[in-house]
Amino acid sequence: MSPEESAAREGLVRWGRSMFERGLTPGSSGNLSVRLADGYLFTPTNSCLGFLDSERLSKLDGNGKHISGDPPTKELPLHFAFYETRPSARAVVHLHSTYATALSCLADVDPNDAIPPITPYVVMRVGKVPIVPYTRPGSADVAPLIRAKAGDHPAILLGNHGPVVAGTSLEAAVFATEELEETAKLVLLTRGMAIRHLAATEIADLEATFMLRG
Template identity: 45%
Template sequence: MIDALVAAGRRLADAGISPGSSGNLSVRDGEHILVTGTGADLGRLGEDSVAVLDAEGAHVGGPRPSKEVAVHLAMYARNRDHTAVVHVHSPHAVAVACLPPWSETSAVPPLTPYFLMRVGQAPLIAYRAPGDPGLGALLAAPPFSFRAALLANHGQVTSGADLGDALTAAVELEETCRIVLLTDGRRPRLLDAGAIGDLTRRNGTAWDAR
């Protein structure tokens, strides 16, 4: 599992969506959660960069865990069949997270089939300071399904059935946010309800947005 986290961190750094020592990763491994340590550079992870938590988030081994543990726990509680969470401060996602959301249930509109296939709706979660445990409560609160969110003025978080799935969603969300900014102020053509329904049904993603 540690090797998978190291490889995932390198992939995010190489893609340019994990600047500096920002961002954190976790995987569920049986009764434990492995999470990158506080201040870890995702492009330079090693065994000494990974903390071990119990299922409730208590620190049981390794370095001090990321201060965003509450974000990870909230995504696991929301998506109980998911085993990985990615939180990054990718630049286009941060930019869109500084703007008004497209709708209550998705900060990002249905611009591409790949966004709907790999991410689905991604709400904007109200601002809390980085590391504030209240951010976890805000992620847990919405009464609709999602596996990704933008954190206001902060970044993005995704969860997945495995680490590769969560990474794919994070990369796709960043790319969709880039397209949002490229089309800003233009009146882009959105996918219609029929296409949205077909894509989300076939790929197991959620879309309640109007």
């Protein structure tokens, strides 16, 4: 096993446990993946992110064929749609976190920009977050919906399902997912109030300074 793969396995276990213990991914919900030089690592189907076993993680080759470990999550089409569309993506995080999922269920949210720019960090780490229509979990029907958006957006809300975020590393994807969840919480807590959004010039300054790369 390469040092890269060993580190990726350790990272999946560590970050999965961290998010589970903080209530971001209850039960056996959510799934994670990492792109390796020779393939991919995925969390197994029906696994709890708080109790992952590094030796039982699913390994797939570069063509997406399962070659070792437990059977992978059923959400492979979701992850591969990001990897195919974003060459910079080295990891994908999909959770059923409470506030982002709640936001994905609202009928009056802007489908092109579900997370308003109310804090600098959501602009810096997440960017605009579109919503794609509902598809059955695990269905390949989600893939073209993701590919249509993921080139410009590292984070997407799945309608009535929850967030999915790609990052240049697993850590980056986790941090962006957590920022999305916290901002979704702020959006819902302040719903109906007079919100002061960041101005277009302020957003442009943040984007130019921090050069979001999901």
